[in-house]
Amino acid sequence: MSARLPMHHDRASTTMKVIDSYLSSFEPVNGSVPAWLTTLRRNAMRRFADQGFPSTRLEDWKYTDVAPIAKLPFRLARALPERVAREVVEAASFGAGGRLVFVNGRYLPELSSTDALPAGARVTSLGRVLAHEPELVEAHLARYANAGHGFTALNTAFIQDGAVAYLPQRAVVPEPIHLLFISQPAGEPVVSHPRILIVAGDDSQAVVVETYVGSGVGAYFTNAVTEIVLGANADIAHYKLQCESEQAFHVATTEARQGAGSRLRSYAVSLGGALVRSDINTLLDAEGCECSLDGLYMLAGTQHVDHHTSIDHRQPRCTSRELYKGVLDGKSSGVFNGKVYVRPHAQQSDAGQVNKNLLLSDDATIDTKPQLEIFANDVKCSHGATIGRLDDEALFYLRSRGIDAAAARSLLIAAFANELIGRMQAAPVRAQLERLVWSRFHGTAPVEAST
């Protein structure tokens, strides 16, 4: 790496101009914003100005060059589009549960609906909370995602709207809470910085689904940050369905902090986007936590999708499981980097991590790096990664029973993805994903999961 030439002058100066444009669109002071938030945003902007966009010289960004994002002068969407295609909303919805809809980062109450919630629980827009009851989020907002890369700082600097799910002790929300983020570029590249905060009190339970979709033509940039804090024995399922349009740039960070005996189930699905980076990090910060981080990416064309995850076993007797699976076609490229830390104090940790990849073409590539760093001595840890192709024997077997070659390929691809989809417990999400996965490759009829 030391032999790498310094960044080309022109590119560096273009990037500086873009950073300047972000700085100039920064308006931290607004009558209704509490002082603590202004300080938070100012500090974040300062951090972004220091760090800038990450370069490929950083180990964590080695395989993902964000130059296309750094080069484009994205504008914050000022006004809402005049019309939002209802079919986009309907296509991304799955019926049950409440739904908050955001367009270009701004909450749209007329397209949203809320389900009945347990006493004291809130599912609403961050903008409303900041305007009317900022004390609800003051103790949590930007307390977990407060380090990391420049994109997170940029999001914090532009905190304006997004979603809040606030669950008091023992609150149980049975139906999924759906957060739908639609980007609709209008003639010029737009950027949005959705911010999501999930506060799960002790013994609370909920399922939160974030969906990202694009409507219309043109480049745009979604820069999302989600923070999840789980109290003792809280149980949160978090789904992130990234179905952005072909020209989209998508960077998202999810930071979770887990209390004693809590359970986090994370599912990250990446189907869309031109250049995508998704970070999911969880800190097992008390005894007896459980987490499962599952991911599925299905790429084609020239898509580049990078998943970074981190599971930090900081306290004893926590269990973590991770399964990320990728299907890559065309000239697409994928990155998986999964870090599992087991700190000296975290005895009897149980960690298992697997990344499996299916390459459908000679030009598709995957860089996979499972990483275990263990500092305790009484632990059970395993990790592994595989890269393979469709099994010729299986293809011949299916064809020898009358199933045509294209359908046999689809069936095997779906079977590969089904292992992951089958782990999702939210039935409506699972059904939607089975459809999406099928339409992603060949658009054949859905297949029932085997188990």
Place this chain on the structure above:
Amino acid sequence: MSNQPILQIHNLHATVGGAEILRGIDLTVQRGEVHAIMGPNGSGKSTLAHVLAGREGYEITAGTVRYLGQDLLALSPEERARAGIFLAFQYPVEIPGVSNSYFLRTALNAVRKHRGLEPIDAMDFLALLDEKMTFVEMDPALVKRSVNDGFSGGEKKRNEVLQMAVLEPTLAILDETDSGLDIDALRVVAAAVNRLRNADHAVVVVTHYQRLLNYLVPDIVHVLLNGRIVRSGTKELALELEDTGYAGLETHVGAAAYAS
């Protein structure tokens, strides 16, 4: 229905990676017949079965194969299957993530479509599956699991026979389906084959041992050696082989005239 043979193989030569495995096979299978093809390891039995099913990786260097009068070698594996050819695999493939019942229904519907029939109704399919599973004495739990995934050797073979019973092929080719099976399982295989034993179907059983033939009496037995059929005869030939082994037949190599 004509008197046209189901299968006519003439002077078939096939190579794998430059090595000639089939060196002039001649074989005619008529409607209603059960043929056994026997021979030692490496004689070309499995290659013949795979070439008939359309597996890639074999080069046909000479000869013709006609199935119901049409050029079989011009068809893809799926076209052959839809036209009524079924290969029971020696080593059935495990396909995690695809349920056995979904696989069977998809295969059956592909065959039905070719025959101009509507896709089978879900309830009718379950009833059919139930009947066939009882017939092959298969644990019903196995159809809900992924195809052959974690099945024992015997369960995999039963699953092949189940597929054959569901698809009711015109020409069934059993590639060492008997290997590794106990007596009960052998009886099931034989019963399934005997069910297909009528004027509309034919069966080619590829086997190393004559054990299966105690339950499944073939009309004609062929001995394959070094890529050629060196002897053909009645079921007594299988018994003779049991006594003398294949070694005694080495001298017959080149005497392929017997086979025609």
